[in-house]
Amino acid sequence: MLIEARNIALDVPDMSRVVLLGRRPKLRILNGVSLVIARGEALGIVGESGSGKTSLGRTLLRLYRPSAGTLRFDGQDITQATAAEMKPLRRRMQMIFQDPQSSLNPRRSIGAILGGALTLHGLDAGPRAISSILDRVGLPSSVTTRYPHQLSGGQRQRVGIARAIALNPDFIVADEIVSGLDVSTQAQVLDLLKTLRAEMGLTLAFISHDLSVVRHLCERVVIMKAGSIIEEGATAEVFSSPRSPFTRLLIDSIPLPEIRPGWLESSRD
Amino acid sequence: MSAVIDIRDLSARSAAGPILRGVSLSVKAGEAMALVGESGAGKSTIAKAVLGILPPAIKITSGSILFEGTDLLSLPPSKLRELLGVRIALIPQDPQTSLNPSRRVGDQLMDGLRLRAGLDKAKAASKALGLLNDVHIREPERVMARYPHELSGGMRQRVLIAQAFSLNPHVIIADEPTTALDVTVQKQVLRLIREMQREHKTTLLFVTHDLGVVAQICDRMTVLYGGAVMEQGDTAEILAKPQHAYTRALLAASPRYDRPEQSLKPVPDELIAELQREISSRC
Numbered sequence: 001m002l003i004e005a006r007n008i009a010l011d012v013p014d015m016s017r018v019v020l021l022g023r024r025p026k027l028r029i030l031n032g033v034s035l036v037i038a039r040g041e042a043l044g045i046v047g048e049s050g051s052g053k054t055s056l057g058r059t060l061l062r063l064y065r066p067s068a069g070t071l072r073f074d075g076q077d078i079t080q081a082t083a084a085e086m087k088p089l090r091r092r093m094q095m096i097f098q099d100p101q102s103s104l105n106p107r108r109s110i111g112a113i114l115g116g117a118l119t120l121h122g123l124d125a126g127p128r129a130i131s132s133i134l135d136r137v138g139l140p141s142s143v144t145t146r147y148p149h150q151l152s153g154g155q156r157q158r159v160g161i162a163r164a165i166a167l168n169p170d171f172i173v174a175d176e177i178v179s180g181l182d183v184s185t186q187a188q189v190l191d192l193l194k195t196l197r198a199e200m201g202l203t204l205a206f207i208s209h210d211l212s213v214v215r216h217l218c219e220r221v222v223i224m225k226a227g228s229i230i231e232e233g234a235t236a237e238v239f240s241s242p243r244s245p246f247t248r249l250l251i252d253s254i255p256l257p258e259i260r261p262g263w264l265e266s267s268r269d
Numbered sequence: 270m271s272a273v274i275d276i277r278d279l280s281a282r283s284a285a286g287p288i289l290r291g292v293s294l295s296v297k298a299g300e301a302m303a304l305v306g307e308s309g310a311g312k313s314t315i316a317k318a319v320l321g322i323l324p325p326a327i328k329i330t331s332g333s334i335l336f337e338g339t340d341l342l343s344l345p346p347s348k349l350r351e352l353l354g355v356r357i358a359l360i361p362q363d364p365q366t367s368l369n370p371s372r373r374v375g376d377q378l379m380d381g382l383r384l385r386a387g388l389d390k391a392k393a394a395s396k397a398l399g400l401l402n403d404v405h406i407r408e409p410e411r412v413m414a415r416y417p418h419e420l421s422g423g424m425r426q427r428v429l430i431a432q433a434f435s436l437n438p439h440v441i442i443a444d445e446p447t448t449a450l451d452v453t454v455q456k457q458v459l460r461l462i463r464e465m466q467r468e469h470k471t472t473l474l475f476v477t478h479d480l481g482v483v484a485q486i487c488d489r490m491t492v493l494y495g496g497a498v499m500e501q502g503d504t505a506e507i508l509a510k511p512q513h514a515y516t517r518a519l520l521a522a523s524p525r526y527d528r529p530e531q532s533l534k535p536v537p538d539e540l541i542a543e544l545q546r547e548i549s550s551r552c
Contacts, residue, residue, distance in 0.1 A: 048451040049422070153308070182307035182478060183522040184536035191535055209451060212524030216533050239526055253452040255459070255481030257523050259505045264460050264485050 002171055002203045003037040003060055007069035010052075010059055010227075026067075029055050031227045033069070039170070042197065042204040044214030044235060046250070047224035056224065057173040057207045061093050062086055074170070091121045094164040098176040100156035104148040110134075110159055111144035117166050136199075137162045137192060154185035158192065165196060175207045190217060211250060215239055223247050272335070273298045273439055273472040274319065279332035281314060281323070281496075288314050288327055290497040290551040296489075298439075301466060301473040303483040303504065305519070306493035312476045314496070316442045319474065321353050337439065355385050358438040360462070362445040364425035368417040374428055375413030381435050400431040404461055423454035427461065434465050441466065442474045447482065459486050480523050484508055492516050495548040514540055 010030035017025050030052050037043045047053040058064050062071065062078050071079045073089060081089075097103035104113055114133055115125035123129070131141035137158040148156055157177060164172050174193070178186040194217065196202060208214050214221055215235055222232040223244065231244040242248045255263070272295035281289040289311045296302040304312040317323045319334055321341065334341045336357065341349065361367040369377055375397055382393040394413075401409035404427040417425055426446060433441050443462060447455040463486055466473050475487055483490050483504060490507055492500040492515065500513040511517045518536040525532035 048453065183519060183524075184307060186524075187522045187533045187535040190533055210524065211452075212526040212529075212532070215526045215529045216524060249453060251526065253456045254526060255456070255479070255485045256525060256527065257480035257484050257520060258508055259484055264456070264463055267456075267460075 001036045001072075002039045002074055003035070003205070004072040005033060005035050005060065005069065006071075008033040008056075008059060008066045008071060009068035010055055010064055011067040028067075029227050030059065030066075033227075033229055035222055035229065035232070037171075037203055037205060039203055040197075040201050041220065042206055042218040044218035044221035045205055045207045045224065046209065046211055046214055046221055048209060048250075050226075051224040052227040053207045053209075053224050054175055055227075057095075057175050057205055060205055061095055061171075061173055062089075063095075091167045092169050093171045094167065094169040094173075096157075096160050096164045096172060096174040096177045099180060100153070100160040101148065104156060104159060104163075106148055108147070109144065110146050110148070110151075113148075113159065114163055114166055117163055121167055123167070133162050133166050136165065136196065152185075153181055154188060157181065157185075157189050161189070161192065161196070165200065165202075168200070169202070171203045171205070173205045173207065176209065178213060179208070179210065186213070193217065211239075212254060223250070271298075271338075272296060273337055274302075274474065275335040276315065276319075277333050277335070279315070279318065279329065279334065281318065281327050281329045283327045288496050289318075289329075290495070290548055291332070292493070292496070292498055294491050294498065294501060296440075296472050296474060298472055299466075299470045300489060301463075301475060301487045303487035303490040304474065304476045304493060305478065305480065305483055305490055307478060307519075309495065310493040311496035312478075312493050313444060315493075316359075316444050316474060316476050319440075320357060320359055320442060321349055354381065355436045356438055357440045357442065358433040358436065360426075360430055360433045360441060360443040360446045363449055364422055364429055365417075365449070367429055368425060370417055372416075373413065374415050374417060374420065378413070378428065378432055378435065381432065385436055396435070397431075400435055401428070403434070403465065404428070404431045406431075421454075422450055423458060426450065426454075426458050430458070430461060430465065434469060434471070437469065438471060440472045440474065442476070444476045445478070448477075448479075455482075462486065480508070480520060492519065494544055497548045497551050499544075515544055 008030055009028060011026040011028050013024040014027040033056060045053045045056060059066055066079055070077060111130050114130050118125035130144055134141055134143060139155060139158050178189050181189060197204060206214060206218050218235050221235045221238050222229045225246055231238060231247045238247060239251060242251060275295040277293050279289050279292045292315060304315055306312045329342060378397040379393040382388045382396050388396060398409045401412055406412050406427055447458050450458060477483060487504050490504045491498055494515050499515045500507060507516060511520060518540055521534040522536055523532060
């Protein structure tokens with residue numbers, strides 16, 4: 001198992017409470033989450049807004065320190081690892097963000113953005129290395145001198161993917177990476193991710209609110225609600241025979257592009 | 270039945286080039302028409318043109334927008350103001366930014382009723398309460414006194430739907446009203462819009478990129494690409510037998526959980542090249 005999370009909990013200070021003296025009360029946003037991701041596998045993490053899926057993704061990357069439980073990466077316990085201990089592992093775990101507009105520095109060229117990741121880990125950041133990375137995500141090397149605002153949304157997301165794969169990672173957390181894109185661009189980006197997965201043997205945690213996209217890309221899926229996993233299994237099975245009524249509701253709520261009389265009126269909510 | 274909205278040969282451009290290329294569409298009373306397309310298709314531009322809120326950088330170069338027989342484009346601003354917001358109303362995309370964060374929900378809901386319909390404060394308040402009831406908000410008295418940030422996204426969108434219907438408009442333009450919502454909430458909001466639209470016999474112009482949403486809520490649809498109409502007609506017919514290659518490509522690119530192998534197919538580059546040729550011949 002590349003990723004092993006056992007009984008992970010995550011507490012954050014409850015900012016909605018007014019505290020005059022003493023410690024601010026904690027709010028538990030992840031509760032007893034256990035999951036494993038095998039090497040080369042793509043796991044979908046699905047839930048509605050506020051379900052904790054993004055917090056879980058960031059915890060798996062040890063961007064957050066779990067408040068309880070244990071987290072292992074490639075057999076190594078990283079639950080309490082320090083920044084210095086994490087540094088060599090950082091190259092092997094990467095993230096693709098939802099919004100490439102705000103996750104790419106607007107003042108740096110695409111070449112500088114990709115080069116920065118490489119130099120940080122002492123790798124070759126020459127023009128040839130940059131072009132070969134761009135080539136893998138289907139971008140011409142001419143974008144090296146461009147700035148993020150000069151690219152289309154789909155191209156920017158490709159840069160986001162390029163930055164994540166530049167270091168040849170083992171594990172990538174992709175957080176809602178196609179939700180802002182047009183359907184045709186979405187299909188292209190998903191295609192690219194599939195190809196890269198096959199070529200590089202990537203392990204993927206694919207966070208999405210869109211069950212259809214997860215169905216397309218991931219072999220296994222976990223469904224989250226209020227900070228806990230309420231269902232998990234092979235994607236095809238979860239879709240054909242969901243055990244939890246909430247999963248059933250999520251699937252039934254997706255509008256399909258065909259006339260379904262009575263769909264709008266039917267409700268389990 | 271005659272058309273409530275009749276757009277004829279509408280073209281618009283910005284400094285960068287054409288935005289709309291001879292768009293014609295008409296919507297009958299009580300009908301729900303979808304404007305479907307990807308970004309840059311011109312669907313929001315059409316909606317903004319009808320609402321008279323085009324950014325100054327976009328100029329209409331030809332065509333007309335008839336609302337119940339009157340051309341909105343040649344109407345003086347004073348007459349236009351009487352129609353917009355009253356006869357033609359908007360359900361915006363983002364409930365977060367469309368409400369004033371520093372004013373109570375009830376006061377914002379009462380603005381239109383007091384300023385446009387001329388109701389006094391007490392009457393406006395009771396009408397507002399009724400509207401919140403209509404959009405199935407529980408404890409409307411409490412919600413009236415809330416600030417927007419104290420409500421969930423779905424609740425805020427319900428408030429905006431109530432606001433849009435508050436002056437009994439003949440036409441409602443819904444600009445991607447469910448894009449920012451979770452699927453379960455999206456379904457509730459779609460159901461609500463459909464229910465309110467049927468009850469008030471409102472004509473609906475529904476802007477969306479989601480063919481699934483179109484299928485569930487719109488009687489007819491107009492498929493747009495690069496500011497030009499690709500295909501237009503009955504939703505059921507188009508979805509069952511799309512005539513235009515672009516409509517077929519859009520359907521193939523849409524995600525479908527029930528047919529994962531036949532969905533999410535990228536639009537072929539050759540088709541995009543062909544579409545570019547087709548639209549450049551239209552302006």
